[in-house]
Amino acid sequence: MVFQKIPVKRIPAARKCAMALQAISRQQTITEIARNFHCSRTTVHAQKNRALEAAANEFKDAIDDETLFTVPVTRSFIHQMVVGLFCICNSSYRGIMSFLKSIFDHPIALGSVFNILDAAANKAAVLNEAYALSPIRCSAADEVFHRNQPILSVVDIESRFCALLARAEDRDHETWGIHLLDLQARGYAPDTSIVDSAKGLIKGHANILPETTLRHDHFHFIRDLKDCARYLKNQVASRTTATLKLVRRAEKQRDAQKKEAQSAGASIALTGLVVLEETYATFQLLAQWLQHDVLQLAGYAPQVRAMLYDFIVAEMSIIAGRHPHRIDAIVTSLHYRRDALLDVADALNDQFAQLATQYGISIHTVWHVCHTTRYGIDHCAYHDQSSALESLIGEKADEIEDAVLAILKKTHRCSSMVENLHSRLRPYLSERKTVSHKTLGVLQFYLKHKPFMRSRHERLKNKTAAQAMTGKPHLPWLEILGFAGFKQPAA
Template sequence: MRRLQNSKEPGMCVSTPQPPAVHSPVTNPPPAHALRPEQRQRLALHALAGTQPISTLARHTHVSRKFVYRQQDLAREALNNAFDPPPTDASVLFHLPITKRWIEQFTLGLVLIGHCPLRGVVELFCDFFDHEISLGTVHNIVHSAVESARHHNTRYDLSPVRIGAHDQIFQHGQPVLVGVDVASTFCYVRSLEEHRDADTWGVRLLELQDHGLRPDATIADGGRGLRAGQALAWPDTPCRGDVFHALRDLGQLVRFLDNRAYGVIGAGDQQQRRMTRAKRHGRGNTQSKRLALVRQEQDRAITLADDVSVLIGWLRDDTFAVAGPDHPTRGQLFDFVVAELESREPRCPHRIGPVVRALRNQRDDLLAFVAALDEQLAAVAKEYEVSPASVRELLEVSALDGRCPATWPRDAELRRRLGARYWSLQNAVADVASQTVRASSVIENLNSRLRGYFFLRRHLGGAYLDLLRFFLNHRRFGRSEHPERVGKSPAQLLTGCSHPHWVELLGYQPFKRN
């Protein structure tokens, strides 16, 4: 047979026998893998309860004691989390659906509410939302809301505006003309112009007449182009002077003179120390002469600072205050203060001179609010059939500090004299005082808010200004010194009618949690 197996005769096929196939035995999965979830829960509960030893539970379920301990630990951790969950940042407060429309309105919120530059919006989406958005897309989103914003800007009737405040703010050398309703802070003009001359202001004011703007008066600083433009467009509308800028300039003058007086006092003390050291060496005559000159200059500086402070205090507390004498008396006091300041001009001409000239040129404009106040107080006196002097005295007493002992005797005398009309007359006088406008502080506040947007970009456009005007007019006040303004927008205060959220006015649907 060995020869047959080794022979290789042609035409003969010899097959080599194969070994028999060996089948691997079937292995069953471990008993722990076969346990269903409810069986594992029951096992963990028995282990936590301690009804049976761990070894007994492991033997009955055909698992190891290590497996039983692991199920016991999982159940204990689940109970701890259920009754005392750990404070982790991974807890989900609510789910937010991110859509294309949501990205658009969130971009507008970042730009308008958060004062975020366009490149900052791109970076924020990339870092916190893992979403790439191009700079051009952000630019297009912002400018896509301009048309809707312009539509809402032009649909308001401006006839309720009684006192308007006008000013100009500059950005990269270009003036931006701004006009605001004092009562509601509604901005009715904000335009980027090449010039701020009388023709430019006159054209813009004439355009506002088509929307019903016919105020009783306006208030502005000493800008010549602004006042000349209003005289061309609204010749019958008075333009009152802005007390805010006048008091600011006067305050700067007082601080300068005070600082100069302190400087001279310091120089006098230093010269005194020099003379003391010179006397020790027998050379005090020369230093004493210098000290006498310094003391004279010190006395003059202190006297000038005190005199100017007193004069400006009269202007601030008596002439420019709401509660004070009538218009003729204030005019005489104003002229007296200006004359006294002018007499002291040679002592500090480069500081006192410009202030004196500004006060002389703006005399009638700065006191214009007093004439309107006298007319209103006279109307109140006629309505309640009392003397104008009693009404003015009631205004002065209401402005006094209640902690001052001199207030209550005057108040008691007024109550005795007016009788039952005291309370109603006091409310009427308080309304007149609250409606008296002396300064354009409202528009200065608006300009400060605009600065927060202007510094983000070098060049402004009319579209961007229209969008800012829409946003500031329709954004609700979160807080205010006047409780009646909280939760309301300037547009709502102007019209007296509520409106949807500014995001809804632009055509978006704000996110609402269920």
């Protein structure tokens, strides 16, 4: 029986799709499919190829030349690009010129780049000085150097807000005093300021902020301890290699007289190695005691810390006699900075005394609670000591422990936050580049308005330092400088 063939234009789309799927499945021949759908075999092949092409296009990778969105390139956009490249990408002036020429085919003069950044610096200076600094309760101050000239910096520890970033000719107490007076005029009066052993820094704070408690930094001293321990460890490794070479050389020597002389030398080297190993092991142990039992906040009462401190200093003095290099400087620093390093324990003692009075317990018990908090909650020692404290204190044990933890959390002993600021600043402090006061002003503005991409603290995640200090949201930093922010059109 002969069927009349239907023209392809008259076949519905659903039947075309079914025809293509049957042809692709290959369960029937093309002739049978054409007969079933009353069309020619050419039509079946065409619909099959059309379906395969559609599937291939659907799974094809995105075309690189596809237009995602368009950007209106105005003069303001170019200025915004210049400031963004300088701050975000740390681009040089000529790097910015090359970028605009290469990507946008827009040549720009070196002087224009300077003028754009200078105008942004003027705006940033006004905005930096507009912040009231009264919310800062605990700060850290330090200096970083560029081309042997100091850059003075002050950071709020809680929010990481940079209150001061200024280039200076000197770092004596008068220079610090001038800058602290400027900060004081904007409400800067912290309860505590953490400083290192720089005399100008300490005297400047003492003169201008007499009511602010100066707490001496532990960060730099702990770093010096670790550096010295690492040096001794490397010395042990190098001496071990050298001693093994002497021993092997003596073993291989066939001449009896030379072998005896080399064996004596190897024996002397081995004795020196044993002494050096003992020195390293002793110093490493004393350094760990000092860091974890004396300087750590969660620990012993001030009297016990002072006793341990004096014992550690005495023992280090002994090993400094055997190996004075580096260790002698550590011992001198320990003698000189004894009260400064232990003053944080006295500050904790004052707060624990108030806590003891509030709950009607002895301050010794509060310090016992403090010592217990140094262990993890899964540690056996924590459960043993906390059980003993619960039987001694009663139902208020957990409440007292929470109060102790709150005191430890708000008591700071390291200037690591200002060192964190310096680590973010150092990529801009190339020795080949001149860093002016205005440049530092732009960088200060950028760093305190740049959101933290990650943080251990929930209060800082996806927030800027300015938001964390003021508690108020603000526009993106480029929009604060007066540039129009670009937003992609809604899809």
